[in-house]
Amino acid sequence: MAAPNEVTFRLSRCRSSVPKARAVLRAKLGEWRSEQAAAEDGELVLSELVTNALRVPVPGDRLVGVRIECRGRGELLRLEVSDAGAGRPEVQRPGELTKGGRGLLLVEALAHRWGVDERRAGIGKTVWAELLAPGIDPAPTQVEIAAVTVRPGQCVRAWGAWHAVRSVRSERYASGGLAVIIALDDGGPALRLDAAEPLTVRVAEPAGSPCQHMTSPTVSS
Numbered sequence: 062m063a064a065p066n067e068v069t070f071r072l073s074r075c076r077s078s079v080p081k082a083r084a085v086l087r088a089k090l091g092e093w094r095s096e097q098a099a100a101e102d103g104e105l106v107l108s109e110l111v112t113n114a115l116r117v118p119v120p121g122d123r124l125v126g127v128r129i130e131c132r133g134r135g136e137l138l139r140l141e142v143s144d145a146g147a148g149r150p151e152v153q154r155p156g157e158l159t160k161g162g163r164g165l166l167l168v169e170a171l172a173h174r175w176g177v178d179e180r181r182a183g184i185g186k187t188v189w190a191e192l193l194a195p196g197i198d199p200a201p202t203q204v205e206i207a208a209v210t211v212r213p214g215q216c217v218r219a220w221g222a223w224h225a226v227r228s229v230r231s232e233r234y235a236s237g238g239l240a241v242i243i244a245l246d247d248g249g250p251a252l253r254l255d256a257a258e259p260l261t262v263r264v265a266e267p268a269g270s271p272c273q274h275m276t277s278p279t280v281s282s
Contacts, residue, residue, distance in 0.1 A: 067130040074115055074122060082111045082127055086140075089129055090197070095138075099194035102171045103138055106190050109164040110142040113188065117146030123185075131197050137173070138194040145185035149177050203263055208241040209256035217243065218261035219252055231256065 068089050072078035083104045090100045107127075114125045126143035152165040168175050168190050175190035203218075209231065216223045225246040232240050239256040254260065 066132075067128065069126070069128045071124040071126050072111065073124060074119075076115075078115060078125065079108050079111050082107055085127070086129055090138075093131055093197045095194060095197045099138060099192065099197065102192055103140065103194070106168050106171050106192060107140050107142070109168050110140060110188055110190065113150055113164055114142045114144040114146075117144050117148070119145040119185070126187075131194075132191075136193065136195050136197070138192045138197065139189060140192070141187050141189040143180060143185060143187040145183070147185075149186065150188060203261055205259040205261050207256065208243065208252075208254040208258045208260050209239065211241070211243055211260060211262065216263040217245075217252070218263075219245075220249075223263065224249065 068085065070085060072082060086103055086107050087100065090103060095103075107129075111125060111127065123145035126141075128139075128141040128143075130139045130141075131137070132139055150165060152169055171192065172190040173193045175188070178187045178189065180187055211217060211226060211229055213226050213228055215226050217226055218224075227244045227246045229244075230242050232242065234240055241252075241254050241256050241258075243252040243254070243260075245251065252260075
């Protein structure tokens with residue numbers, strides 16, 4: 062399972078894989094509340110890395126692997142694209158009238174640094190680039206608290222997604238124990254929990270912002 066600050070996926074060797082990769086990156090950076098400039102530079106760099114990987118001859122119909130990671134405290138965006146091809150990409154210096162061949166020049170210009178590593182398992186290589194991206198928030202802080210301490214306006218995790226809490230009330234069981242009933246803003250069924258039962262809550266949510274579904278985007282290959 063990928064950590065909250067990263068996402069990995071595979072792409073088939075077809076032209077539509079480039080916009081698919083950009084869409085996943087855009088969704089992840091939106092979740093991380095990235096600044097616009099960082100998002101635009103990241104999309105350009107990832108597009109070039111994926112495009113280059115798709116052009117490399119590979120045995121069979123090997124897929125292209127992509128990994129997106131936010132490093133540190135949100136100041137560094139790392140993009141990795143792996144392929145099963147031989148050789149190492151090199152920056153070309155095409156003439157003014159030459160069409161194409163400028164992909165890695167763009168990567169070199171936008172990235173803080175970039176490089177090529179041999180894959181630890183399997184054949185081929187991984188081309189990576191790191192971009193300075195101040196302002197990225199890799200994952201809202203999450204804590205587990207007792208259900209009885211949940212308050213309206215918080216975001217709680219239930220049924221694999223995040224939900225805003227509309228209201229909280231308590232009532233006694235016939236046995237004398239305390240139950241907590243948590244109504245959710247999306248109109249779904251209320252949560253009925255023992256008072257001490259743990260519930261995951263997001264605690265770094267900007268005021269007034271709705272809860273967002275936290276499941277990582279997927280791409281069919």
